[in-house]
Amino acid sequence: MITIALPKGSLEAQTLQLFREADLEVRRTDRDYNPRIADSRIGKIKILRPQEIPTYVEKGYFDLGISGLDWVHETGSDVVEVADLSYSKTGEGNVKIVVAVHRDEPVDDVSRIRPDSRVTTEYPELTRKFFERLNIPVQLFHSYGASEAKVPDLMDVVVDLTETGTTLRKNGLKIIGQIMESHTVIIANRESWADPGKRREIEEIKTLLFGVIEARHKVLLTMNVPTHAMERLIAALPAMKKPTISRLHGIDYYSIQTVVQKNAVNQLIPRLKECGAEDILEIPISKIVP
Incomplete structure (x- = not known):
């Protein structure tokens, strides 16, 4: 039986939805910090x-955790990165930790940031190491949110998480560098990963979660086809195998x-109809396990 730490805040809704679609629904009330999953593998x-989870997983308080790769690196936690998940705090795909300054600053590259600039960030360790590598001394100020609003009145530079940079630009900032890309990761305690029983349970949970992720982008098509149209239709029809x-x-x-791929189905169905397909049904898929 394994213990799991799940993220609160910006990653919470997507993570709980993923577990629910994997038939691992997290049951709790609004104020319940001790939820349950009705599965014999999970305690x-x-x-x-998410900032806390990598440290707690490293220390063995939990066998398994879900957090951002950015927080694994920020905390320097020694954990096993079991798998990458296909979402971040802003949606599907990766986000970036970037360096930005006010748009009126005559600086277009991080190497030209003035020494002793005031830098605000939620990632002080990543930021400190980044500027040390550049050999640029800066004053670091740990931010607890709304970092972009502090430039230029209080701060000279912001290091922040973004997907497209839109929020930064709306606040009059420009991106002049990037520290890393991040995404959601499944992490495991090293001793738990080395335990055959716990590793098997971790792998089984991962399989269920990835079955959902794989299925989100595909649909099942079923159709009836007259014999004379078979070869023409098969030539136009994609398939997993x-x-x-x-x-x-x-x-x-x-x-x-x-x-078939869900994003291609609206163009595929008319072609199948032209090839002789009849009674076409598009059916959602809950899991695909290769």
């Missing part, structure tokens, strides 16, 4: 700030099933 669950084909009883038709 204690805690909802914690090969489509499933079965003969319909008593008539000169076949039933075909295949899995």
